[in-house]
Amino acid sequence: MIVQKYKEMLDAKSVIRTLAETAAVRAKEIGSRNVFDYSLGNPSVPAPACFQEALLSLVKNEDPVSLHGYSPTLGIPSVKKAIADSLNRRFDMNYEPEHIFPVSAAAAAIAHALRAVTKEGDEVLTFAPFFPEYHPYVDLTGAVLKVVPPDTEKFQIRFDAFEEMLHEKTAAVLINTPNNPSGAVYSEETLQRLAEILNRKQKEYGHDIFLISDEPYREIVFDGKTQPYVSRFYVNTISCYSFSKALSLPGERIGYLAVNPACPDAALIVNMCGQISRGIGHNCPTSLMQLAVARVLDQTADFSIYEKNRDLLYQCLTDIGFEVKKPAGTFYIFPKALEEDAVAFCQKALAYDLVLVPADTFGCPGYFRMAYCMDTEKVERSLPVLRRFAREVYGK
Amino acid sequence: MIVQKYKEMLDAKSVIRTLAETAAVRAKEIGSRNVFDYSLGNPSVPAPACFQEALLSLVKNEDPVSLHGYSPTLGIPSVKKAIADSLNRRFDMNYEPEHIFPVSAAAAAIAHALRAVTKEGDEVLTFAPFFPEYHPYVDLTGAVLKVVPPDTEKFQIRFDAFEEMLHEKTAAVLINTPNNPSGAVYSEETLQRLAEILNRKQKEYGHDIFLISDEPYREIVFDGKTQPYVSRFYVNTISCYSFSKALSLPGERIGYLAVNPACPDAALIVNMCGQISRGIGHNCPTSLMQLAVARVLDQTADFSIYEKNRDLLYQCLTDIGFEVKKPAGTFYIFPKALEEDAVAFCQKALAYDLVLVPADTFGCPGYFRMAYCMDTEKVERSLPVLRRFAREVYGK
Numbered sequence: 001m002i003v004q005k006y007k008e009m010l011d012a013k014s015v016i017r018t019l020a021e022t023a024a025v026r027a028k029e030i031g032s033r034n035v036f037d038y039s040l041g042n043p044s045v046p047a048p049a050c051f052q053e054a055l056l057s058l059v060k061n062e063d064p065v066s067l068h069g070y071s072p073t074l075g076i077p078s079v080k081k082a083i084a085d086s087l088n089r090r091f092d093m094n095y096e097p098e099h100i101f102p103v104s105a106a107a108a109a110i111a112h113a114l115r116a117v118t119k120e121g122d123e124v125l126t127f128a129p130f131f132p133e134y135h136p137y138v139d140l141t142g143a144v145l146k147v148v149p150p151d152t153e154k155f156q157i158r159f160d161a162f163e164e165m166l167h168e169k170t171a172a173v174l175i176n177t178p179n180n181p182s183g184a185v186y187s188e189e190t191l192q193r194l195a196e197i198l199n200r201k202q203k204e205y206g207h208d209i210f211l212i213s214d215e216p217y218r219e220i221v222f223d224g225k226t227q228p229y230v231s232r233f234y235v236n237t238i239s240c241y242s243f244s245k246a247l248s249l250p251g252e253r254i255g256y257l258a259v260n261p262a263c264p265d266a267a268l269i270v271n272m273c274g275q276i277s278r279g280i281g282h283n284c285p286t287s288l289m290q291l292a293v294a295r296v297l298d299q300t301a302d303f304s305i306y307e308k309n310r311d312l313l314y315q316c317l318t319d320i321g322f323e324v325k326k327p328a329g330t331f332y333i334f335p336k337a338l339e340e341d342a343v344a345f346c347q348k349a350l351a352y353d354l355v356l357v358p359a360d361t362f363g364c365p366g367y368f369r370m371a372y373c374m375d376t377e378k379v380e381r382s383l384p385v386l387r388r389f390a391r392e393v394y395g396k
Numbered sequence: 397m398i399v400q401k402y403k404e405m406l407d408a409k410s411v412i413r414t415l416a417e418t419a420a421v422r423a424k425e426i427g428s429r430n431v432f433d434y435s436l437g438n439p440s441v442p443a444p445a446c447f448q449e450a451l452l453s454l455v456k457n458e459d460p461v462s463l464h465g466y467s468p469t470l471g472i473p474s475v476k477k478a479i480a481d482s483l484n485r486r487f488d489m490n491y492e493p494e495h496i497f498p499v500s501a502a503a504a505a506i507a508h509a510l511r512a513v514t515k516e517g518d519e520v521l522t523f524a525p526f527f528p529e530y531h532p533y534v535d536l537t538g539a540v541l542k543v544v545p546p547d548t549e550k551f552q553i554r555f556d557a558f559e560e561m562l563h564e565k566t567a568a569v570l571i572n573t574p575n576n577p578s579g580a581v582y583s584e585e586t587l588q589r590l591a592e593i594l595n596r597k598q599k600e601y602g603h604d605i606f607l608i609s610d611e612p613y614r615e616i617v618f619d620g621k622t623q624p625y626v627s628r629f630y631v632n633t634i635s636c637y638s639f640s641k642a643l644s645l646p647g648e649r650i651g652y653l654a655v656n657p658a659c660p661d662a663a664l665i666v667n668m669c670g671q672i673s674r675g676i677g678h679n680c681p682t683s684l685m686q687l688a689v690a691r692v693l694d695q696t697a698d699f700s701i702y703e704k705n706r707d708l709l710y711q712c713l714t715d716i717g718f719e720v721k722k723p724a725g726t727f728y729i730f731p732k733a734l735e736e737d738a739v740a741f742c743q744k745a746l747a748y749d750l751v752l753v754p755a756d757t758f759g760c761p762g763y764f765r766m767a768y769c770m771d772t773e774k775v776e777r778s779l780p781v782l783r784r785f786a787r788e789v790y791g792k
Contacts, residue, residue, distance in 0.1 A: 002604075002661055002664065002665070002668070005515075006671045007668060009668075009675075010667055017469070059448060060452070064442040064448060065442050068646070069646060070436075070438050108679070109677070112677065116399060248460070248461065248464060249464045250465060251466050251467050251680075252682045253679060253680065268406075272403060275402045278405075278529060280507050280678070281500065281533060282676070282677070282678060284649065286647060286681075286685060287647030288647070288685075
């Protein structure tokens, strides 16, 4: 008795993954050097040396029985404490270990948070442009994802549209800043206004509205700026963090969920996550990765390459005449396509071995995403190709 | 809006974990040396040296960007191939990589398998005594777990009771051999008869009944014997494997799900698992662990200590007069308590610093489990204590 729901999901595979597969096939034909694959958000800079050293030291020096032993359901206590301490130091919070749930990266953090605070039929609001994987995360809980249309001017929040879409059934709001795919960083003003509205609506509806904050790019902000810490603005915040981008470890599935200590249900939510974990067979991230990241919490990979790449692409795209906002963080840039149909635009780009992702599934038709986590040398070689494509196909 | 279902689960915490916590508290008072903690099934022998070497070699020699990079949704192809090859070699099967889904240990394998083949309201049958975590695995899919009463004579299957409980709504049967908690190994005869019944019932009902085979102890069989490979007996078998016990890596959350290649939906089920994974935020086990276990697939930790411990305990328990079957595998022994109420029995044992687990939640009231994954020296020291307890409390 094959379950139809999952079978049907197979027909709705990720556009990004499909494009990445196309790029891989093409790379076999002409060499990967010659395919300008801007599809996948896979970090291109190595994990910092301190992380590799932490791994080696743990494997060499720790007793293997305890090193590879079961993590408690709620995470390794010393790791939870180290994470709480680091967040408190950096963001002037007052987390205790009981507010921290180590988890298999942001995907699992969001999936756990959604299960803890939404039930069948509830609504979850998010803001376009948004990461398309939010759909499976929300859909499989039985809740419904509703997408607030984009602010294409600044890629902050269209509060008018947001207020219209909020209602009694809204159980959670899911945000992502720095944003994939726009590269925008939500400002203090944006976060303050968001919190004001949510506080007002909580009172009006007489129930909690949780803010689920997806923060894998929190550390990747350019021009010496930083991302204002979301949880400081709103009490009912569940921060979903991943080390995938910060430490360049996307395959190692390690992150955490942190519930604002002022939230009356903070410790309860973490405890519930332990129960959710039992049921979905998640059972903690690996002990080795928990212990290793705990040793390098305040470190990151070297993001200067991403900033360099952003500068090169932004300059080139504006020179060509693209409508594009300069990304404040992440490793994405999000220009408007040169024709209304971004799918057709990206299809035409493929003929130039430029792999670009149309943003229809990101809730922002007419735009496309470029993930510039690649060697600068390759970005440089792609620029004349981008120029030629725009000139030959669109007369730019 | 805290979800009530998970909140309620908090009140039904694992008996095993609760006892382990009691033991930990007592250990702080009198020293862990003096607490005979038979509660947790946490491997006590180290991972084999070849595994540690594989880890170190990967971290030292591989490019960190690719080593720690994203695993494809369906697992790393070279790892899937290595697993298929190893299974084919050892069990005379003909798996292809497309039938293998690397997964975060057996818990995740079972959770994925259940989601793929059962829907709301379906029934899943299992056999007492059974691992109590099957409840959250099944409950959170919306299906219903039904427990076939135990065969307390041989700890095989009570086929009369099983046949009575099978009906139209049975979507899957969940078995565990070598068995936690009984230590029994299902014989070829048991597996053949199980397959015959399932094949007959599939025809009668006109739909598939999947056999979900939970196999974390597959490699831990004593007296030079082996576990007959379950999937060889029945086509619609989903094997759920974990390296937790075989390689002593319970904290590293690594295993796989393998669908019998003769099952018409084998590759489809693996593909569906990829989709399920997206929704629950599982997204593959860590790249590092996938790559490391692939290098040592046919190796295991040294299980001779478990066999030695089994012999000591079995001898002592039968000497005392316990009714107990000699375990053929695992690191559990499963005697009948010396009074009808095993909960009361285990409570009294605590006064002797003997931490035993009553089997009521395993579906086998009146029995208790001892997990003898500990140093033999400690098992030896516990024997006179066991004798004293039986003598002083029960006059044995």
